[in-house]
Amino acid sequence: MVAHAYTVAFEGVEARPVEVQCAVTAGVPGFAIVGLPDKAVSEARERVRAALTTMAIAMPSKRITVNLSPADMPKEGSHFDLPIALGLLAALDILPRDEIAQTMALGELALDGTLVPVPGALPAAMTAAEEERTLLCPRASGAEAAWVGNCRVLGAQSLVELVRHYTGDATIPPAEPGELTPDPARRDLRDVKGQERAKRALEIAAAGRHHLILVGTPGSGKSMLAARLPGLLPPLSAQEALETSMIHSLAGLLDEGGISRSRPFREPHHTASMAAIIGGGRSAKPGEVSLAHNGVLFMDEFPEFPRTVLETLRQPIESGEVMVSRANAHITYPCRFMLVAAANPCKCGYLTDAGRACSRAPNCGEEYLGRISGPLMDRFDLRVEVPPVAFTDLDLPASGDASATVAARVGAARDRQAARFSGQAGLRTNADAEGQLLEEIAAPDADGRDLLLRAADRFGLSARGYHRILRVARTIADLAGEDAVRRPHVAEALSYRLVAAKES
Numbered sequence: 001m002v003a004h005a006y007t008v009a010f011e012g013v014e015a016r017p018v019e020v021q022c023a024v025t026a027g028v029p030g031f032a033i034v035g036l037p038d039k040a041v042s043e044a045r046e047r048v049r050a051a052l053t054t055m056a057i058a059m060p061s062k063r064i065t066v067n068l069s070p071a072d073m074p075k076e077g078s079h080f081d082l083p084i085a086l087g088l089l090a091a092l093d094i095l096p097r098d099e100i101a102q103t104m105a106l107g108e109l110a111l112d113g114t115l116v117p118v119p120g121a122l123p124a125a126m127t128a129a130e131e132e133r134t135l136l137c138p139r140a141s142g143a144e145a146a147w148v149g150n151c152r153v154l155g156a157q158s159l160v161e162l163v164r165h166y167t168g169d170a171t172i173p174p175a176e177p178g179e180l181t182p183d184p185a186r187r188d189l190r191d192v193k194g195q196e197r198a199k200r201a202l203e204i205a206a207a208g209r210h211h212l213i214l215v216g217t218p219g220s221g222k223s224m225l226a227a228r229l230p231g232l233l234p235p236l237s238a239q240e241a242l243e244t245s246m247i248h249s250l251a252g253l254l255d256e257g258g259i260s261r262s263r264p265f266r267e268p269h270h271t272a273s274m275a276a277i278i279g280g281g282r283s284a285k286p287g288e289v290s291l292a293h294n295g296v297l298f299m300d301e302f303p304e305f306p307r308t309v310l311e312t313l314r315q316p317i318e319s320g321e322v323m324v325s326r327a328n329a330h331i332t333y334p335c336r337f338m339l340v341a342a343a344n345p346c347k348c349g350y351l352t353d354a355g356r357a358c359s360r361a362p363n364c365g366e367e368y369l370g371r372i373s374g375p376l377m378d379r380f381d382l383r384v385e386v387p388p389v390a391f392t393d394l395d396l397p398a399s400g401d402a403s404a405t406v407a408a409r410v411g412a413a414r415d416r417q418a419a420r421f422s423g424q425a426g427l428r429t430n431a432d433a434e435g436q437l438l439e440e441i442a443a444p445d446a447d448g449r450d451l452l453l454r455a456a457d458r459f460g461l462s463a464r465g466y467h468r469i470l471r472v473a474r475t476i477a478d479l480a481g482e483d484a485v486r487r488p489h490v491a492e493a494l495s496y497r498l499v500a501a502k503e504s
Contacts, residue, residue, distance in 0.1 A: 001023075001091075002021050002022065002023045002091070003021075003022045003023075003087050003088075003090035003091035003097050003100065003101075004019060004020065004021055004022075004087065004090075004097070004100070004101045005019075005020040005022070005083040005084075005086045005087035005090065005100050005101070005103065005105060006018065006019055006020065006083065006101070006103065006104045006105070006131070006133060007020060007079065007080060007082075007083035007104060007105055007106050007124075008079075008104065008106060008120070008123075008124045008127050009073055009074070009075050009076070010076075010077070010120055010123065010250060011331055012284075012286075012324075012331040012332050012333050013123055013243075013246050013247055013250065013286075013333060013334065014123070015120065015123040015124045015126065015127040016073065016127075017104070017127060017131060018068055018069065018070075018073070018075065018083075019068075019069040020066060020067075020068060020069075020080075020083045020084060020086075020087045021066070021067040021068075021069060021087070022064070022065070022066050022067075022084070022087035022088050022090065022091040023064075023065045023067075023091065024060055024062050024063070024064055024088075024091045024092065025062060025063045025065070026062060026063065027062065027063035028063060029060075029061045029062060029063065030063055030064065031045040031049065031059075031064045031066075032045075032063075032064070032065050032066070033045055033066045033068070033084070034065070034066070034067050034068070034071065035066075035067050035068030035069060035070075035071040035073075035075060036068070036071060036072065036073065036074045036075055037068060037075045037080070038074065038075060038076045038077075040076065040077055040078045040080075041068070041075050041076065041077070041078075041080045044078070044080055044081045044084050044109075045066075045084075047081050047108075047109045047110070047111060048081060048084055048085045048088065048109060050111040050112075051085060051109045051110070051111065051112070051113040051159055052085070052088075052089075052113075054111070054112050054113050055113060055159065055160055055163070057089075057092075057094065060092065064088065064091075066084055066087065066088070068080070076283055077118065077120075077283070078108040078116075078118060079106035079107060079108060079118040079120065079124075080106075081107060081108050081109040082105045082106060082107035082108070082109060082115065082136065082137075082159070083104075083105040083106065085109060085159055086100050086103070086105055086136070086162070087100070089163065094163065094167075095163065095166045095167070096166060099166055100166070102133055102134060103133055103134045103135070103136050104124065104127065104128040104131060104133040104134070104135050104136070105135070105136035105137065106118060106120070106121065106124050106135075106136075106137055106141075107136070107137050107138045107141070108138075109159060112158075113158045113159040113160055114157065114158045114159075115137075115138035115139070115156055115157060115158055115159065116138060117137075117138045117140035117141045118138070118141065119249060119250050119251065119252040120249055120250050121135075121137050121141035121142075121144045121145040121249060122144050122145060122147065122148070122242075122245055122246050122249035122254070123246045123249060123250065124137070124145065125144075125145035125146070125147075125148040125151045125153060126148055126151075126246070128148075128151045129148050129150045129151035133151075134151075134152045134153070134154060135151055135152070135153045135154070136154050136156065136162060137153065137154075137155055137156075138155060138156065138157075139155035139156055139157050139175075140155070140256070140257075141155065141257070142154070142155020142175030142176075142257070143155070143175060143176065143177060143178030143256060143257025143258070144178060144249060144254050144257035144258075144259075145175065145257075146174070146175040146176055146177040146178070146257070147177045147178070147242075147245070147257075147259055149177075152174055153174060153175040154172045154174060154175065155172070155175040156172055177257070177259075178254075178256055178257025178258045178259065179256075179258050180258060180259060180260070180261060181255060181258035181259065181260035181262075183260075183261070183262050184230075184262065186228075186230060186231035186403060187227055187228045187231060187403075188228065188231065188402055188403045189202070189228045189231065189232070189400065189401070189402060189403040189406060190398040190399070190400060190401070190402045190403070191224070191228070191398070192221055192224055192225055192228065192400075193389055193394055193396060193398070193399065194221075194389045194399070195220075195221055195225065195386060195387075195389065196399070196400055197384060197385075198214060198221070198225050198384050198386050199225070199400055199406075201214075201382045201384045201496060202225060202228070202229055202232060202406075203232065203406050203409065203410060203479065204382060204472060204475055204476060204479065204496075205229070205338060205340070205381070205382055206229060206232040206233050206338075206406075206407075206410045207409070207410045207413040207414065207475050207478060207479050208381075208413070208417070208429050208430040208431050208471060208472065208474070208475030208478070209336075209338045209428075209429040209430070209431040209432075210338070210381035210382055210430075210431055210468075210471065210472055210475065211317065211338060211339040211340070211341075211379060211380045211381050211382070211431075212338075212339070212340045212341070212380065212381070212382040212383075212384065213302065213340075213341040213342070213343065213377075213380045213382070213383050213384070214226070214340070214341070214342045214343070214384050214386050215342075215343050215344070215345055215369070215383070215384070215385055215386065216342075216344070216345070216385060216386030216387060216388070217344065217345065217349050217350055217351075217352065217386075217387075217388045218344060218349040218350075219388065220386045220387060220388045220389060221386060221389065222300075222342035222343075222386050223300055223342060225386070226267075226296075226298045226300070226340050226342060228403060229265070229296055229298075229340060230262065230263060230265045230295075230296065231403035231404075231407060232403060232406050232407050232410050233263045233295075233296070233407070233410065234263075234407070234410065234411045234414050235261040235262065235263070236260075236261045236262070236263055236294060240294045241259055241260070241261055242259075243293060243294060243334065244263075244264060244293050244294050244295070245259045245260075247286050247290050247291060247293055247333065247334070248264075248291065250285070250286060251285060251286055251291060253291070263294055263295035263296065264291060264292050264293070264294070264295030264296070265292075265295055265296045265298065266288045266291050266292040266295070266296070266297050266298065267297075267298040267299070267300065268288045268297075268299065270299070270300070270301045270302075270304040270305045272288070272305075272309070273309075274306070274308060274309050274312060275287065276288060277289060277305075277309050277312070277313075278309075278312050278316070278322055278324070279322060279324045279331075279333055280324050280326075284324045284326055284331045286333045287322070287324075287333075289313070289316050289322055289333075289335040289337060290322065290333040290334065290335045292335070292337040292338075293333075293334050293335055293336055293337060294336060294337070295337060295338070296337065296338045296340055297337045297338070297339050297340070298340045298341075298342075299339070299340070299341045299342070300341075300342045301342070301343065301344075302341035302342060302343040302372065303343050303344075303368055303369060303371040303372055307371060307373075310371070310372065310373070310376055311373060311376065313339070313376065314375055314376055314379065316335045317339060317379050318379070320334065320335060320336040320426075320432075321333065321334050321335055321336075322335045336432075338431075339379075339380075341380070343369065343372070344368070345365050345368070345369065346358075346361065346362075346364040346365035346367075346368045346369075347364050347367075347368050348364065351364065351365040352387075378462055378464055378465055379464070379468075381431070381468045381469075381471065381472050381496070381497070382472065382496040382497075383496060383497065384496060409479055410479075412479075412481070413475065413478040413479045414429070416478045416481075417429050417430055417478060420441060421433075424437070430442075430471045430472075430474045430475045430478070431471055433471060433474075434467065438467060438470055438471065438474075439470075441474060442470040442471060442473060442474035442485050443485065444470075444473060444485040444486065444487070444489070444490050445484060445485070445486050445487065447486070447487040448473070448485060448486055448487040448489065448490035448491075449490075451487055451490050451491060451494070452466070452469065452470075452490050452494070455494050455498065459498055461497075465497060468497070469490070469493045469494060469497050470485075470493075472493035472496065472497070473485050473489040473490045473492075473493040474489075476489040476492050476493060477489045
């Protein structure tokens, strides 16, 4: 008679149900796992065998066959250990078959039967809730999985605890959600001396989720400004926190089951590979663009990233998702992030300083920033020059608004956008609007439209650039608390868009 247990196989952020069928039959003794298992799943039989031995359970001298159904779906990861062990124990009539069939399990087994935490407990709990099953997992993963709420989660320290629970010797209490991860210490915008235009650009970018590039000499404060952007962003909504945490769960980044309401801020080094940025590797794991979902991806020394890496950003920026393609799988991850890039104006960094520029100026600047292709540069809504700050200005008192004040204005603008896009699936900020909807919400007044059309004709704006200016102008109006987009809003949006065009 076949015993049944259930687990999941991960395809991106989706956890697909997998039925574990275990049969103990007469024949040549052996232990076979079928159903497209990878090496880690195939090795589960040795871990399960050792764990049962420590529990003084002898393996029967029969043929043991474990089928992972659907058989044509690839199975990867060590989290199949626990459901295979439970299926085998049910087949041996040590555990009640009907109760095990009502559970979904994941967890790695140590040789002594201890349950080792594995990534993906949160999406697995989502699937268990949809299937109306109890989730069994290692105790260290229980706090993470319990955040789903409408799924009963049992976290055990070892396989022995689960056996005692289902045999009635000792009951395992349901797992409780982990603590909210405290917000990290925020750096204040007032720490930055000068750079008022760049600060204003940060505020606009935060309010509408607009992509921003900062260009300036070394030490002008580009990285310092970007590091203060998290303090301007509103906390994640419940839905956004769940989306982001599911990706971080797959990457194993949730600390002790805690979920954060702070927006992610990822800053990969320019030596990072394409798989690290976009996603991939042996198991097609999420990359930095997906780990920054609903948050910020900060890429310092932007032109120093490999050209192939930069060009692959073009599609995710537009679509908000990235597909990692492999020979046997096509996995899609969400990646709706705000891209903030920082770059020097040239290789030496002092193109605008005649006394310090190298002998190849201005050609070196054209070559260096030329590493950023035109189509990619066209996707930046805001382009800001960050001039050097005189050392005499560093002794001046702090200027401009504090981060808390700016964050309040950003929050108010985001609230206006939330009300505007309520009922619109997938739309949360002005940066998401397009087509007829964008024309309706960002249509400028007569003077603003005339200015925009003349600028588009004078500087040869692309259709993408035209629409991005409309989005930025809409955000500027939201920050001002105005319903209509007027000429001053369009003029300010144009000033950030046409920096590169004026330079050329």
